Structure formats: structure tokens, C-alpha cells
Amino acid sequence: MALLSKSCVYGIRAAILMAIKGEKEFISIKDIAEELNLSAHFLTKILQLLTQEGLLISHRGPKGGVKFSRPAKNIKLIEIVAAIDGMELFEECALGLHGCGTATPCPLHEKWAEHKIVLRTLFETENLEKLADNVQDAGLRLRTLSQLDIIEFNNTKMQK
Amino acid sequence: MALLSKSCVYGIRAAILMAIKGEKEFISIKDIAEELNLSAHFLTKILQLLTQEGLLISHRGPKGGVKFSRPAKNIKLIEIVAAIDGMELFEECALGLHGCGTATPCPLHEKWAEHKIVLRTLFETENLEKLADNVQDAGLRLRTLSQLDIIEFNNTKMQK
DNA sequence: TTAATTTAGGATAAAAGAGTCTTTAATACT
DNA sequence: AGTATTAAAGACTCTTTTATCCTAAATTAA
Numbered sequence: 001m002a003l004l005s006k007s008c009v010y011g012i013r014a015a016i017l018m019a020i021k022g023e024k025e026f027i028s029i030k031d032i033a034e035e036l037n038l039s040a041h042f043l044t045k046i047l048q049l050l051t052q053e054g055l056l057i058s059h060r061g062p063k064g065g066v067k068f069s070r071p072a073k074n075i076k077l078i079e080i081v082a083a084i085d086g087m088e089l090f091e092e093c094a095l096g097l098h099g100c101g102t103a104t105p106c107p108l109h110e111k112w113a114e115h116k117i118v119l120r121t122l123f124e125t126e127n128l129e130k131l132a133d134n135v136q137d138a139g140l141r142l143r144t145l146s147q148l149d150i151i152e153f154n155n156t157k158m159q160k
Numbered sequence: 161m162a163l164l165s166k167s168c169v170y171g172i173r174a175a176i177l178m179a180i181k182g183e184k185e186f187i188s189i190k191d192i193a194e195e196l197n198l199s200a201h202f203l204t205k206i207l208q209l210l211t212q213e214g215l216l217i218s219h220r221g222p223k224g225g226v227k228f229s230r231p232a233k234n235i236k237l238i239e240i241v242a243a244i245d246g247m248e249l250f251e252e253c254a255l256g257l258h259g260c261g262t263a264t265p266c267p268l269h270e271k272w273a274e275h276k277i278v279l280r281t282l283f284e285t286e287n288l289e290k291l292a293d294n295v296q297d298a299g300l301r302l303r304t305l306s307q308l309d310i311i312e313f314n315n316t317k318m319q320k
Numbered sequence: 321t322t323a324a325t326t327t328a329g330g331a332t333a334a335a336a337g338a339g340t341c342t343t344t345a346a347t348a349c350t
Numbered sequence: 351a352g353t354a355t356t357a358a359a360g361a362c363t364c365t366t367t368t369a370t371c372c373t374a375a376a377t378t379a380a
Contacts, residue, residue, distance in 0.1 A: 001168070001245040002256060005161050006338065009256040016267055028356065042339050044357065051357090061347030062355045077268075085161040096162060096169040097301055104301050107176055107294040108237075108286065115282055122275055126268065134267040141257055141264050166368065188326065202369055204327065211327090221377025222325045 008084040010038055011046045013142050015080050019072040019132035026058075026065035037143055046084060053083040072132060078123035090120040168244040170198055171206045173302050175240050179232040179292035186218075186225035197303055206244060213243040232292060238283035250280040 004012070014032050021027055029047055033040035047066055050056045055075060056066045068075060078090070093100035094112040101109070135142060164172075174192050181187055189207055193200035207226055210216045215235060216226045228235060238250070253260035254272040261269070295302060 001163070001165050001249055002252065003161075003163070003249060003254050004256070006256065008161070009254075012255060026356095030356080039339060041341075045339090045359090048358070058357055059347080060345070060355085060357045061349095063348065064346085064356045066357080088162055092162065094163050094169075095172060095302075096164070096166065097303075100301065106301050107291040111282055111286065115279065118278065119275065122271055126271065131267040141260065141266050143257075186326095190326080199369060201371070205329090205369090208328070218327060219377080220325085220327045220375070221379095223378065224326045224376085226327085 005085050007046050008081055011084045012080050015128055016131045019128040020135055023068050023072055026067050028065040049083050072128035075128045076124050077126040090116055165245050167206050168241055171244045172240050175288055176291045179288040180295055183228050183232055186227050188225040209243050232288035235288045236284050237286040250276055
């Protein structure tokens with residue numbers, strides 16, 4: 001099991017790319033999808049969720065696309081996750097026991113409740129501007145199926 | 161998205177119940193399933209994974225069932241998770257970028273790498289004996305579909 | 321040896337997640 | 351007005367997860 005669904009990581013990658021590309025103009029979903037090596041149709045669906053949540057503004061027609069409804073600095077990573085995967089990860093019992101709480105806790109309740117706060121704080125303190133800056137500063141990665149992967153794979157092998 | 165798959169939380173709940181019931185005798189999967197309100201067939205499949213990993217010993221026929229291959233105290237929670245969900249949660253990139261590492265990190269790499277250690281430590285320091293003791297000490301919960309839920313639900317409503 | 325019990329394992333089905341394709345609606349440009 | 355572009359929306363497919371059911375194999379006890 002991964003921490004986040006595939007839809008969610010695609011949405012996050014797209015949002016970071018958008019933050020890199022600037023916030024003034026509408027960016028076409030097709031362009032984002034191409035840069036990230038994703039299906040444009042599928043990404044459209046995912047970004048629709050962000051539009052419906054009010055995180056993005058969309059515009060149809062030529063020169064259309066999507067852009068942030070507010071400065072990337074003011075959009076927290078957790079808002080993207082919440083819109084796509086929901087808040088379950090940050091709010092629910094680790095053993096899936098509905099209603100687990102201090103009154104009737106599960107055996108893991110105390111430890112997990114404490115940890116959830118840390119996890120949540122991590123996703124709340126990251127914003128899209130910050131993440132975009134990371135990419136620009138250090139030439140970090142956003143793509144999977146790219147030459148980067150192949151290069152790294154070869155490098156890794158050579159190091160051994 | 162939940163932290164753990166359903167199979168995994170069923171496996172954990174069953175393992176904790178087994179630890180409560182004692183480690184000497186074989187316990188029938190049917191009995192565990194009944195106490196936890198799960199499908200016995202489904203739980204059998206899940207516990208098979210634990211048997212295949214060597215965490216459990218199984219025995220067919222009358223008086224058969226499953227029991228731990230070593231003292232519950234020596235079985236870490238992370239071992240159950242690893243056998244059912246795998247180690248992805250504790251080892252992989254949060255943005256699903258294969259090969260994300262210090263060489264070619266994703267924008268979230270540093271923060272997540274740091275956090276993964278904390279998460280992993282949590283699951284490594286919990287063992288089945290400890291979790292079972294939690295249940296016994298405080299009358300904690302292991303079941304979902306039980307009267308307990310209904311009672312708590314009503315209590316919660318009344319508190320508002 | 322027969323019958324009952326219990327895990328193992330395969331076949332199948334239902335539900336959810338992931339992904340594709342087609343049509344529709346909005347809009348900009350000529 | 352007409353055409354090209356782009357997101358929205360729905361139908362559809364494929365895969366994985368979740369769950370059920372049936373048969374086989376092992377084992378105990380009578």
C-alpha cells in the first residue's frame with residue numbers, strides 16, 4: 001500500500017508543475033499531462049476535483065486551461081490531498097475502526113493519534129510555492145517515465 | 161485513502177486477538193473470524209500470508225488452527241504489515257517516483273524521508289504482546305460491527 | 321477405516337480504482 | 351458565422367482489491 005492514491009500523486013505532481021510554470025495564465029491540461037507523461041484525459045478528471053474544490057479555476061476554449069484560484073504560496077499540500085483522497089489518512093483510526101477515540105480506543109489509538117498530528121503537520125506546512133522552489137533550486141524530479149530514470153538507474157548500477 | 165489495506169487491518173486485529181487468547185494452543189480461524197465479525201474464508205486467506213511468511217504455524221484437522229511461531233512479544237507490528245501490504249509505505253517515495261533518493265529527489269523527498277523513519281519506528285516498536293495488553297488493560301476495542309459502536313454512537317450524540 | 325474438522329487453494333463474483341474514449345459545452349480567433 | 355481549441359461529463363474497459371464459495375488435503379477421534 002502506498003501512502004497516497006495514484007490519482008493523488010498525479011494531482012500533486014501537476015499542481016507543483018503548475019506552480020513552477022507561473023500563476024498568471026491558464027495552462028492547458030494537455031500540456032501538463034505531456035510534461036508529466038500522464039494520460040491527459042485522466043489528469044483532466046483529477047484536476048476537475050481540484051476545480052470543484054475551488055483550488056483551481058478552469059477556462060474552456062482556446063487559451064483555456066487551469067490556474068490556481070489563489071497564490072501557490074497559500075495552497076497547502078494537504079488541500080490537494082483532501083480534495084482527491086479525502087482526509088481519512090489524517091483523521092481515521094489506523095485499524096479502520098470507525099468511531100475509535102479516547103472513549104473507546106483501539107489498541108493502537110494513542111500512538112497513532114499522536115503520530116497523525118505529525119503527519120498532518122507535514123502536509124499542512126508544505127505549500128505549492130515551496131515545493132515548486134525545491135524543484136527549481138535543485139533540479140529535482142517530477143517525472144517517472146523519463147530519461148532521468150534511465151540515467152539514474154544506470155548510475156546506480158555503476159556505483160555498485 | 162487509508163494508511164493500511166483492509167486485509168492488513170483484518171490481519172492485525174486477528175493477530176492481536178490471538179495474542180490475547182494465548183500462545184500455547186492452536187486457535188481456529190473460524191473462531192477468530194466470528195469474534196471479529198469477519199468472513200472466515202477471507203481471514204483464512206489473509207492469515208495464510210502470515211503463515212507463508214513464517215509468522216504463524218498452521219495445523220489442519222480437528223484441534224487445528226493457527227498459532228504464533230514465536231512469542232507475541234517478539235513479533236513486531238511492522239512484520240504483520242510487511243507480510244500483507246508490503247514495505248512500500250515505509251520505503252517508497254510519497255509521490256510514487258520510483259528511484260527517488262538523495263541523488264534525484266522529488267520535491268517532497270527530504271521531508272518524507274525524515275518522516276518515514278518516524279512512521280517506521282512506530283510500527284517497529286509496537287509488538288503484539290504490547291498491543292494485546294492494551295486491549296486487556298483498558299477494555300479497548302477490536303471490533304467494528306458490534307454493540308460497542310452503537311453504544312458509543314449514542315453517547316457521542318448525547319454529549320453534543 | 322470412517323466421519324468430522326480445519327487449513328490450503330482455486331474459481332468466481334462484486335466493488336473500487338485506474339485509465340481510455342467519445343460527445344458536449346464553452347470560448348477565442350478568423 | 352464558422353472553425354479550432356479546450357475543459358466537462360459520461361460511457362466504457364481493465365486491473366486490483368475485497369469477498370464468497372467449493373473442493374482438496376491433512377489430521378484427529380471414534
